[in-house]
Amino acid sequence: MSTRKILIITPYAGRTGSEMMMGYLLNRFNRDLFQLGLCTLQPGELLNDLPPDVPTFTAPHHFSVVQKLQNKFGENPIFRYLRNVQKQFKADIWYLNTLVPAFLLPLAQELGVRVVTHFHELPLEYMALKGEAFRRLITESDRIIGCSEIVCQRIREAGGQRIELCHSLIDHSRIKIQPDRVQKLRQSLNIQPHEFVWVMSGQSTYRKGFDLLPDFAEQLKGSPARIIWLGQVIDDGFVTYTQEKLKHNSGVRVDVLGVQREDYYHYLSLADGFLLTSREDPFPLVMIEAAALAKPIVAFNSGGVAEFVQEEMGEVVDSWNVRDVVTVLQKVMNKELIFNAEKAKNRAQQFDVSVIISRWETIMRQL
Structure with a gap:
């Protein structure tokens, strides 16, 4: 042939x-x-x-x-x-x-x-x-x-x-984690032992829900949550608007770290959970990567995430209300939601x- x-x-x-x-x-x-x-x-x-x-x-x-x-x-x-x-x-x-x-x-x-x-x-x-x-x-x-x-x-x-x-x-063979490097990154961000780190990743666009960062930070006020955003930060009015709102944020700490090519998987690894804020997302690779690293996933029902996330892997919220998602985040942080790390990793392996x-x-x- x-x-x-x-x-x-x-x-x-x-x-x-x-x-x-x-x-x-x-x-x-x-x-x-x-x-x-x-x-x-x-x-x-x-x-x-x-x-x-x-x-x-x-x-x-x-x-x-x-x-x-x-x-x-x-x-x-x-x-x-x-x-x-x-x-x-x-x-x-x-x-x-x-x-x-x-x-x-x-x-x-x-x-x-x-x-x-x-x-x-x-x-x-x-x-x-x-x-x-x-x-x-x-x-x-x-x-x-x-x-x-x-x-x-x-x-x-x-x-x-x-x-x-x-x-x-994804290519699982490329996910290589050095525990010492993860620890150094945690120290550089001054992450405290009691804090629960939620990581998001994507371009800073409306579709990806970048503008929702201040709302999540405010709604999580008083919780042990920390938020990290990875990915390209576009220089436009939409991003400037969101960043100005974040300057006046009185809620939990938000770190917008931009593109982290060398340490991308280390940042995912230091997270305690993965939060998908997208309004629409066909089948995001970072969702698979988060599962491969045994991170619980919480998301709006924005598309392919509902096909991927199974029971005991996290929760997909059938609502566009930030408060409803925050309720689930609180359950994860309080260990009220059952999470099966092996199930998450096995699911990721299928992709x-x-x-x-x-x-x-x-x-x-x-x-």
């Missing part, structure tokens, strides 16, 4: 969950079945974490004067670049990772290349596309992969066709790349 050539096209080659998942797959796929390449619309850190047998391409993102003129008169420089990439790589399939590369669907059809679209989004993010572009994507892609059942359900509701479920995944990759490869071989 000849190998199938797949060009994965991704937005930023960054550290978002959707792109980390692609990175794990690119390191572990079956070379006897597939040849994979990666084209990114912007250069990112993921490019430094790929095996040498995976060719990479970076589309133009800072247009020259000539490219700007070409674009103005109807020739998109990214289209021209992708035409050349296709001549060189000769992909059988273009794999659009997230909705961002959706604008490339007409080009793929023009070149006679089949298209797989991997949805990592729920409806709040559909507004990024024009209506017609969204309709074409969900009806004309040769295959759609949803990263959770709730994502697949939303696509079906919108009239999507040829949909397959392939859950998001390791070594398990999920066979499902992904099956879907791709069926095309």
Whole structure:
């Protein structure tokens, strides 16, 4: 059987969950079945974490004067670049990772290349596309992969066709914890023995519920809770508004630590619990990572978390009221909620790349 050539096209080659998942797959796929390449619309850190047998391409993102003129008169420089990439790589399939590369669907059809679209989004993010572009994507892609059942359900509701479920995944082999380093971080944050640390992780956006930090801090006042937020802190008015509110916070301490690449897993490890504040989240990788580190999970019913969290792993709250979530947080801190660490770790293991990759490869071989 000849190998199938797949060009994965991704937005930023960054550290978002959707792109980390692609990175794990690119390191572990079956070379006897597939040849994979990666084209990114912007250069990112993921490019430094790929095996040498995976060719990479970076589309133009800072247009020259000539490219700007070409674009103005109807020739998109990214289209021209992708035409050349296709001549060189000769992909059988273009794999659009997230909705961002959706604008490339007409080009793929023009070149006679089949298209797989991997949805990592729920409806709040559909507004990024024009209506017609969204309709074409969900009806004309040769295959759609949803990263959770709730994502697949939303696509079906919108009239999507040829949909397959392939859950998001992590690579457990990368979770390496040094207890001495964890202890040093606890000391640097002056975490006291009686304090209960809740960690969140994600971009500082409305979808991720970053603006709810002051509300959680106030509602937890008088408890032993501490809150740590990890992830990219965007310089915009929304974040500035939230940070100004936090300056006047009279509740529990909140530390917004930003991106912690080297110590990411150590910060997750020092936590006593994981709090998911997202308003929408398809199937967050950090949720799986928290379970792998045996942390109880508390969340709004924001999407894929309800598929993942089982009994004795934490609780998903069917309410958008911060007070209702805080009630559950208090139960966890008071040990009134049964938590089974082994069950959490075993559940996380079901979403390791070594398990999920066979499902992904099956879907791709069926095309």
